[in-house]
Amino acid sequence: MLEVRPQPESGPARSNAQAGLSIAEAARRTGVSVHTLRYYERAGLVVTPVERTHGGQRRYCQLDLDWITVCTKLRATGMPIRVIRRYAQLVSAGHGNERERLALMEAHRADVLAKLAELQENLELIDHKIDVYRGRLAAGDADRLWAPTR
Amino acid sequence: MLEVRPQPESGPARSNAQAGLSIAEAARRTGVSVHTLRYYERAGLVVTPVERTHGGQRRYCQLDLDWITVCTKLRATGMPIRVIRRYAQLVSAGHGNERERLALMEAHRADVLAKLAELQENLELIDHKIDVYRGRLAAGDADRLWAPTR
DNA sequence: CTAGGATTTAGAGCGTGCTCGAAGTCAGGC
DNA sequence: GCCTGACTTCGAGCACGCTCTAAATCCTAG
Numbered sequence: 001m002l003e004v005r006p007q008p009e010s011g012p013a014r015s016n017a018q019a020g021l022s023i024a025e026a027a028r029r030t031g032v033s034v035h036t037l038r039y040y041e042r043a044g045l046v047v048t049p050v051e052r053t054h055g056g057q058r059r060y061c062q063l064d065l066d067w068i069t070v071c072t073k074l075r076a077t078g079m080p081i082r083v084i085r086r087y088a089q090l091v092s093a094g095h096g097n098e099r100e101r102l103a104l105m106e107a108h109r110a111d112v113l114a115k116l117a118e119l120q121e122n123l124e125l126i127d128h129k130i131d132v133y134r135g136r137l138a139a140g141d142a143d144r145l146w147a148p149t150r
Numbered sequence: 151m152l153e154v155r156p157q158p159e160s161g162p163a164r165s166n167a168q169a170g171l172s173i174a175e176a177a178r179r180t181g182v183s184v185h186t187l188r189y190y191e192r193a194g195l196v197v198t199p200v201e202r203t204h205g206g207q208r209r210y211c212q213l214d215l216d217w218i219t220v221c222t223k224l225r226a227t228g229m230p231i232r233v234i235r236r237y238a239q240l241v242s243a244g245h246g247n248e249r250e251r252l253a254l255m256e257a258h259r260a261d262v263l264a265k266l267a268e269l270q271e272n273l274e275l276i277d278h279k280i281d282v283y284r285g286r287l288a289a290g291d292a293d294r295l296w297a298p299t300r
Numbered sequence: 301c302t303a304g305g306a307t308t309t310a311g312a313g314c315g316t317g318c319t320c321g322a323a324g325t326c327a328g329g330c
Numbered sequence: 331g332c333c334t335g336a337c338t339t340c341g342a343g344c345a346c347g348c349t350c351t352a353a354a355t356c357c358t359a360g
Contacts, residue, residue: 022306023306023307024306024307033348033349034306034307035349035350036347036348036349038309039347039348039349042309042310043347053356053357054356055307055308055355055356055357056307056308056309056355056356057307057308057355057356057357058308070275073272073275074275074276075347076268076269076272077272077273077276080347081346081347081348082346098283098286098287099283099287101279101283102280102283102284102287105276105279105280105283106280108276109276109280112269112273112276113273115269116266116269116270116273118226119226119262119266119269120266122223122224122226122227122262123227123259123263123266125223125224126227126258126259126262127259129251129255130252130255130256130259133248133249133251133252133255136248137248137249137252172336173336173337173338174337183319184336184337185318185319185320186317186318186319188338188339189317189318189319192339192340193317203326203327205325205327205337205338206325206337206338207325207326207327207336207338208337225317230316230317231316231317231318232316301360302358304357304358304359305356305357305358305359306355306356306357306358307354307355307357308353308354308355309352309353309354309355310351310352311350311351311352312349312350312352313348313349313350313351314347314348314350315346315347315348315349316345316346316347317344317345317346318343318344318345319342319343319345320341320342320344321340321341321342321343322339322340322342323338324337324338324339325337325338325339326335326336326337326338327335327336327337328332328333328334328336329332329333329334330331330332330333
């Protein structure tokens, strides 16, 4: 009946056995579905394997949630799963690859800036159309721009 | 051998028979593939049926190109094909539906603004990561943030 | 101990937006 | 008139990112 598992926290600090959140709670906190959480894991987006109970159920710690949040933010900026996986590999490989991580992020930043510019540019068309329609409605005028004038 | 068909323009003004550009030239000018041009037509995005030669080949006029450009700009802002089709239906229906067109565009504008805000917000994470990696590289320091610290 | 909701897996399914292919037709320079 | 490259239709294929399913297992309140 609607378990919440708000971190029993019986042991000392963390990395214990039964500590951590259920996948449902992790999904709630990260804003993605449990399906997506499992999919991300299968897709190789995780940096550190999520802990499991004795029986094999996932138990998420804060670090896991934080990383998933990073993933969702990267996804929200349009980074493909494949690239996030690459990034996750670099991160979990540890030090020594900062240059590649930097290159990856800089490339993605360029993509995002380009996307922003494109959105902003094309927003002008939308604004223009809105202006036109507002004007016509205000004037009670009828349309005759894109109608079959042929 | 690489026909260009730069508007023979034999008749008076337009809407003639053999006037208009081939699909290849239309694709070149609008920046989409011929496949996509045909797909858009099939998908019901056209406002006015593209003219055809006696033999059934498409001949695009400037109005067609302009409309396709509108479609690509709407696509570039993330408007789904289905919504563009609806918009095209409204436009080709002629006057009297400005209110609905306006509502459609205003809703889309809101979507675009939300997307812009989301991109900009998540860009901060990217910038932060870039800062971090640049700092580490500058300091010659090694990574220890997302490494398996467990 | 038990009941029953939550979780597990691997794989299939889906929605979107193209992109391609096959087999046949057309157009226009020679 | 003919040859060849461009064009036609329309259904299949594809890449992506989830989303769902089924059958089995787990976990915990009672």
